[in-house]
Amino acid sequence: MFTVNGQFDHNGGGDVYSSSPKPILVNSPTLSTSILQHSDSKKTVDSLKVNLQSNAEGSAELPQSSQTNMDDFEIKQPIGYGSSAMVYSAVYLPHNKRVAIKVIDLDMFERNQIDELRRETALMALSKHPHVLRVYGSFVHGSKLYIVTPYMAVGSCLDIMKLSFPDGLDEISIATILKQALEGLAYLHKNGHIHRDVKAGNLLMDEDGSVLLADFGVSSSLMETGERGVRKTFVGTPCWMAPEVMEQADYDYKADIWSFGITAIELATGHAPFAKHPPLKVLMMTLNNDPPTLSRETATNKFSRTFKEMIDSCMCKDPAKRPPADKLLLHPFFKQAKKPEWLAKHLIADIPPIESRPIKKFPQKQVASSSTDEWDFNDEAAAAAAAAAGGPSTTYQQIPGLNPPKRHISFGHVVVRKPSSSSQHHASESWSYSPSSFSDSNAPLVPSPPSMPPRKGRALSDDFLIEESRIAHSKHYNSHAGDEATKQKGRFNLNRDRVRHGSLHEKAPSVTFSEEAGKPNGKLLYRTISHEDNMNRKPRFNNTQQQSSPPPPAHLQALPLSRNNSNVSSGTTALTREGSTHSKGGDMCESRKIGRFELTNNSETTSRQHSYIEGSRDLSPYSTTHSSSSSSLARGQRSIPAVYNQINELLRQNDSQKQLLTELVGLFDLPRATADQTKSHQELVTTIDSLEQQLQAFQRENLLLQRENETMRKQIDQLKNP
């Protein structure tokens, strides 16, 4: 049994879980061994103990002797999930206190990412502001990190909109929400931190209407870089991401102001601008288009000019022109903000608390857990089963072997590397933090350690769907650079150029996500994450995997994209008929592998058609100059209706293929490239030209086929009326 010394404190009106100033008591052999094995982390843990000790000594809030362990928690149902975590409602039994526990599977992280998580959690624990979600405490067992936070009964502002206001909120509510969030943001900025993931999904609301800025998952200490105030790492969620972050230029806390403006639009309309577009397009639109703005009249709401102006001030592409958070708070827009209770009364009065909402569905795509942890939290099914049975809430001890999903792999979700064995060791370390000893909102946060590990990256990827099964089956997919599974996993290097070129011109997975191979200009970018909307959004085209191509769009799946049954392929034709005797194929093969649009055959159809061709070639006395499988339909082998059917089928295929090509060409209708994208743009144009040529070639062939069909029809007529 794993035990962490820690205390909950009720002084000062709030429950505070903190780790003990005493050495952390670890009864798990794995954990203690791992700490001993890794002197670095031992050092970190020790230094944390020292910090905690000094905090504890300086704080009259902390009781000195109670011991807390996981038995003290009753885990209730899942209340949310993010890109890298499941969030559960729980009760801290000794004080019958409702809490939220975020469970993060450390197996998903590399060692340096775990260090980073450690710092982020420490930061969260140290943050003390009425509008910043604090962390009561955290601890690790096995490969899971448990972060205990206050329970926010209403959930996120995104939840609120999804439940009751899909088209957005009214202006007073927005002002009231945003003012609180901005106060939290100003506090973070003042203390040298960029949040980097400001969005409605990270604004949590309590039943009294108070709004807290949550999820420091990507927040970072400006001090970590050594150049205070400037960062270069590429993180954020695409729709909310500032252009300078996308460009991987130096950026500072003003990036949060951009995201804040996007969040304002999100609250006003129910979704972020460009939310319906795939990430790559979002990036291009954000970089190339005018900044998004607020439409003052929506289907459900009218907004003031002041509101629009406030948003526009945040949405300057030049970060220097955006106001800092404390100045923004003075904007007249916020004058209309009410007290939090107003929200409780007018906005959320009819919204059921999280616990009485239907249990949130996990995303469809999950990675099977291979964990052999001896205990774990329940998963949704277990929670649902318990709820259905009307029994008491399950505790982790009651559901051994059931793990929360490792991660949700689809667009917008975490894509991280499988940790090496060493990182797994470290994942088992025990570490915990106490809340800060500072009690006022101006107290400085403790600077993070100087090293700057890769950040928890937020999406810069294309509309790639990563098939989790590949990852699940690729336990060691990250161990070798050339490993097939690694390729299949399609790790994303979030370098913008690589995304651009890779997605369009590389045969290999268009974007890699490898630490070693994927350092764009020395910057390391790890994962793709997006907001919940994206969870449900299927990309139009999946990422081309090297080893296994994604299926074509559903409506085309039944269609062989290679017309094996044709011998009439034009020389440069794109959709090479593999059975074609005249097809050059070379160009075509190239074209086929361009980008994500791998025009592959349905193998079943192919083989069927092949055998049909083989069988018919010798027999057909009806071959025309441009003989095709249709023309080589063996007389006598097929009834006349069958011949007609075949002809119709061919014509249908022609139309569908034409449509596909038109779609493909349309897909490349991307925004105009800027100067620095000229090369890519030219390549894009070349690709489009090539596709257009292919389309023309195909149309020519279609014409030939039609003529051929006509000839056949005449032949059939002659047969019928000899």
Ligand SMILES: Nc1ncnc2c1ncn2[C@@H]1O[C@H](COP(=O)(O)OP(=O)(O)OP(=O)(O)O)[C@@H](O)[C@H]1O
């Ligand atoms: N303290 C809390 N109290 C109540 N609900 C919470 C709490 N923390 C999180 N949630 C719920 O769980 C959801 C997931 O939270 P989490 O912070 O893991 O992910 P996220 O911020 O939405 O996603 P991501 O990590 O991808 O940005 C939230 O949207 C919210 O609905």
